[in-house]
Amino acid sequence: MSFVAPLLAWFDDHGRHDLPWHQPRTAYHVWVSEIMLQQTQVQTVIPYYQRFMQRFPDVASLAAASQDEVLAHWSGLGYYARGRNLHQAAQQIINQHDGKFPQDFAAILALPGVGRSTAGAILAQAFNQPYAILDGNVKRVLARYFAIAGWPGTTGVQQQLWQQAEQLLSEVPTHRLADYTQAQMDLGATLCTRSKPRCQQCPVQATCQAWQTVQVASLPSTKPKKTRPTKQTCCWLLRNKQGQLWLQPRPGQGIWGGLYSLPETPLADPEELNLAMFESAVESLVEWPSLKHSFSHYHLMMYPVEVMLDVTLGDSIAIQKDQVCEGVPNYAAALDATGSWFNLPDALELGLPAPIRQLIEQLQAREA
Ligand code: SF4
Numbered sequence: 001m002s003f004v005a006p007l008l009a010w011f012d013d014h015g016r017h018d019l020p021w022h023q024p025r026t027a028y029h030v031w032v033s034e035i036m037l038q039q040t041q042v043q044t045v046i047p048y049y050q051r052f053m054q055r056f057p058d059v060a061s062l063a064a065a066s067q068d069e070v071l072a073h074w075s076g077l078g079y080y081a082r083g084r085n086l087h088q089a090a091q092q093i094i095n096q097h098d099g100k101f102p103q104d105f106a107a108i109l110a111l112p113g114v115g116r117s118t119a120g121a122i123l124a125q126a127f128n129q130p131y132a133i134l135d136g137n138v139k140r141v142l143a144r145y146f147a148i149a150g151w152p153g154t155t156g157v158q159q160q161l162w163q164q165a166e167q168l169l170s171e172v173p174t175h176r177l178a179d180y181t182q183a184q185m186d187l188g189a190t191l192c193t194r195s196k197p198r199c200q201q202c203p204v205q206a207t208c209q210a211w212q213t214v215q216v217a218s219l220p221s222t223k224p225k226k227t228r229p230t231k232q233t234c235c236w237l238l239r240n241k242q243g244q245l246w247l248q249p250r251p252g253q254g255i256w257g258g259l260y261s262l263p264e265t266p267l268a269d270p271e272e273l274n275l276a277m278f279e280s281a282v283e284s285l286v287e288w289p290s291l292k293h294s295f296s297h298y299h300l301m302m303y304p305v306e307v308m309l310d311v312t313l314g315d316s317i318a319i320q321k322d323q324v325c326e327g328v329p330n331y332a333a334a335l336d337a338t339g340s341w342f343n344l345p346d347a348l349e350l351g352l353p354a355p356i357r358q359l360i361e362q363l364q365a366r367e368a
Pocket of ligand 1: 197198
């Protein structure tokens, strides 16, 4: 019992034989469909593919169109570099191959936007040539079938997968290379799915190593999570005699752009905080527990410090910037003239970053 024979038998009965790029299955049709399918599901691609083919039925019509028109037909599919590459590749086929789609692996691979798997899919499906493919579905099927551990995005795992994919080709009857290519994609899309694979209905279950070793749920290995760096900041809860809080708008660009927030400085050594040049206006200074906020690219550790200032409502505190001791972070260094004093309930009506809102709510709860 092998992989290829039961897969082909299953494909004859259960495979997808009515996809629009199968009629006719020319290199042009396979190529356009493969590019569209690179980041997009089959059901989404079908109407785009049909509209694209109505307007650009062959390489010549695609090459002669303007890029704007090609992208207009791509609009909604996303990843527009695919559309631009398709257009450029059509012009390359006209200029370098007399308008005939190349049948040579190296020449197809040289087309913009075509990688090893897409080149293999075109050659196998349009020209019935023995080339392997390794798209997302097939990677998952083979990683499970051969129980290959490791994230398929790594070079080592990819090499193992390509090796297995190419070895399997020797079992494929030469007249069935196109069907075999489609069968692998169909198995991955319909049974050997990312979540809840239907192994009980799978034609290759008897020889699947992931099934035999109870590793189906853990293969293929997921992408290792990147460790996000941690940044640190000292944020200042400045209070005046009326119990108001100083808030200032953040710059329009960058994190929390345009929201009101606390003045911030680089993190000071706690020792240094206490020794810092606080002016006579400071009545008390209390370090709050730190809090952590995570962005997609980094974590932010926030160290709040509450400072009671001997200033009243109308006093500007920005003048104290003059007294900043060079090199020692303190609140005055972070003050912005666009800020102002807010009563706590009014502050909570402003657009605030979530952790800043949390701090103000804590202040309000304490003083209620
Ligand atoms: S038995 Fe399950 S894990 Fe193995 S190839 Fe079939 S569907 Fe995938």
